[in-house]
């Protein structure tokens with residue numbers, strides 16, 4: 001095993017549905033570039049329709065790009081499918097297993113189609129479905145079906161695991177169980193690429209992540225790097241009789257009656273200044289709350305702010321110079 005090896009490499013990736021450029025087609029992926037190192041968990045985030053699934057399907061070799069390049073283990077996953085498929089595990093957004101089969105029958109059938117499959121009882125155990133082995137797929141709950149999808153993706157001991165919204169429909173406990181399993185897989189050296197709508201999931205699992213909007217990556221980096229692109233916030237309520245104009249802050253504050261909100265890139269400095277002033281002036285700041293931006297706040301701002309959505313569809317088949325903010329100083333970053 002090659003530590004630091006880039007097992008997924010994507011550059012200028014494009015995917016168009018329908019007729020080619022100039023006609024009625026729709027370009028869902030518009031020049032996406034990133035790479036994932038062996039053993040990393042990489043999360044693709046974005047609002048509905050941002051292009052996550054369209055991108056992941058290209059990596060899984062389910063379709064061929066209309067532009068750009070994708071390599072998994074250095075191979076084209078579509079044209080060199082036989083070299084790539086045995087080494088990857090795929091959990092699609094909807095598994096679509098025959099509903100009349102039981103869990104065990106499904107697993108046996110799937111194991112029969114998987115090269116080097118491990119005993120299926122092991123994977124059912126790992127996802128907590130061993131006791132449901134004799135239940136028909138159609139009788140499983142939504143969350144149990146998701147877990148069956150995951151179990152089948154794990155059958156071939158994949159080196160790279162693609163998880164498309166793996167915990168959608170799971171309750172809080174099921175979600176945490178899945179996170180634990182994914183972490184264990186990473187510890188065993190598995191590389192994971194996941195899409196998710198749960199920011200907590202990305203925060204919990206991802207070594208690095210990318211936020212997509214309208215077919216492009218708008219920001220990428222570690223969760224900490226992504227949140228650091230957004231200002232921190234200090235909130236408090238001024239006591240009666242203390243006008244906001246007396247505040248010493250060098251950064252602008254939003255004032256609504258007695259409520260004050262300060263947004264700053266230098267949280268410690270602004271907070272120190274504020275607290276020293278409050279002590280000097282003997283002012284008690286009520287409901288004082290100071291915090292860095294959360295991934296959720298960063299996501300909501302990044303995913304919804306205008307810009308890329310309005311960019312013309314150039315259709316030039318490869319450019320990734322799309323204003324993407326890249327936060328990758330540590331070697332394995334999205335590129």
Ligand SMILES: Nc1ncnc2c1ncn2[C@@H]1O[C@H](COP(=O)(O)OP(=O)(O)OP(=O)(O)O)[C@@H](O)[C@H]1O
Nearest residue numbers: 017018026028046047048049050051052053054055
């Ligand atoms: N087969 C298709 N034909 C035409 N357009 C499609 C097709 N599949 C997806 N699209 C469009 O491509 C865009 C991206 O879809 P995609 O499913 O990749 O987004 P996503 O980020 O995975 O969304 P979600 O979070 O809802 O799963 C959407 O506008 C979608 O309507």
